[in-house]
Amino acid sequence: MEDGTFESxxxxxxxGIDDDVLQWDQRADCEVxxxxxxxxxxxxxxxxxxxxxxxxxxxxxxxxxxxxSQRMLTRTLRHLERDxxxxxxxxxxxxxxxxxxxxPMGVTLHSTxxxxxxxxxxxxxxxxxxxxxYDRRAAAEQEAAERDEAQRLAVARAALPIxx
Amino acid sequence: MEDGTFESxxxxxxxGIDDDVLQWDQRADCEVxxxxxxxxxxxxxxxxxxxxxxxxxxxxxxxxxxxxSQRMLTRTLRHLERDxxxxxxxxxxxxxxxxxxxxPMGVTLHSTxxxxxxxxxxxxxxxxxxxxxYDRRAAAEQEAAERDEAQRLAVARAALPIxx
DNA sequence: CAGTATCCAAGCAGATACTG
DNA sequence: CAGTATCTGCTTGGATACTG
Numbered sequence: 001m002e003d004g005t006f007e008s009x010x011x012x013x014x015x016g017i018d019d020d021v022l023q024w025d026q027r028a029d030c031e032v033x034x035x036x037x038x039x040x041x042x043x044x045x046x047x048x049x050x051x052x053x054x055x056x057x058x059x060x061x062x063x064x065x066x067x068x069s070q071r072m073l074t075r076t077l078r079h080l081e082r083d084x085x086x087x088x089x090x091x092x093x094x095x096x097x098x099x100x101x102x103x104p105m106g107v108t109l110h111s112t113x114x115x116x117x118x119x120x121x122x123x124x125x126x127x128x129x130x131x132x133x134y135d136r137r138a139a140a141e142q143e144a145a146e147r148d149e150a151q152r153l154a155v156a157r158a159a160l161p162i163x164x
Numbered sequence: 165m166e167d168g169t170f171e172s173x174x175x176x177x178x179x180g181i182d183d184d185v186l187q188w189d190q191r192a193d194c195e196v197x198x199x200x201x202x203x204x205x206x207x208x209x210x211x212x213x214x215x216x217x218x219x220x221x222x223x224x225x226x227x228x229x230x231x232x233s234q235r236m237l238t239r240t241l242r243h244l245e246r247d248x249x250x251x252x253x254x255x256x257x258x259x260x261x262x263x264x265x266x267x268p269m270g271v272t273l274h275s276t277x278x279x280x281x282x283x284x285x286x287x288x289x290x291x292x293x294x295x296x297x298y299d300r301r302a303a304a305e306q307e308a309a310e311r312d313e314a315q316r317l318a319v320a321r322a323a324l325p326i327x328x
Numbered sequence: 329c330a331g332t333a334t335c336c337a338a339g340c341a342g343a344t345a346c347t348g
Numbered sequence: 349c350a351g352t353a354t355c356t357g358c359t360t361g362g363a364t365a366c367t368g
Contacts, residue, residue, distance in 0.1 A: 037204065040204025041204075042197075105287060108283070115276055117196050119272070119276040123272075124199075127247050131247060134245065134246040134248075
């Protein structure tokens, strides 16, 4: 079984420093990181959103999500299950049937996430504008640099003796 | 210049389907994804948190964050700048001085993120417990499987004629 | 100081094949 | 059906060296 997530905490534990600004950054963040990593990965969010409406079977999720490979869906579900956000119920029938549903904690997480979604919806235009502006500036600079370069080259060539 | 983030949207655009559950999942998420990816990556969160208190110079950030390589810090800052969350001010002095600070939009994002941080702080115990429980169950199953295997092996060996 | 450029290793994620 | 196992390419991120 491939894994990860066990040793990947980085620096946690109590740092004796708490010097400057980094109070919650170091302390809280090492916890927050893991949750965020869970929340933010490509599929978790989709799964949580889907399961918020009703419990679903493995294949229903697979079909609903579209781009996901069964490997990734399995991994995602295992992680969510491990974190206590999703519960997994195996019905011992033939063929086997497995239902996934949000735990109460999973539901509260989903409503918290909604705040971020709302923020995003409210600001997506501003962000798109910012990006467009940034890219425009970058392109302009790029072009300017190329003009400069051409200039320098032309000057250098003119300064050299014509070689045959 | 290495990049990414430009072509990485996956399927966006209007899907004519809106069949089932996946209304906001497909539509909103393809926008939300990019923001979340920004918010969730290893360093962005730290940078935003640090800059929320006061504007900082490149090296101040570098020192404050500790584990970050200058390459990653630069990338992170460029991304945040492109999204209009952080502003970059170059003072044409010698040696050069560059200040980074949160834009108004960056500030609102930070307060939104706080909700997630709060959620995490409130639930981190529950999550830790869930993980411990999960790992315990997994370990137990693992062990059981190994006992079974040993059993089967012993039986198989007993059933075979003693060779030599 | 504040970067950019290049190289390289590790981990993530997809495709495929197999199983209870 | 609901997975696990394996192989592999590609992206991500760190280390290092160089520049305006």
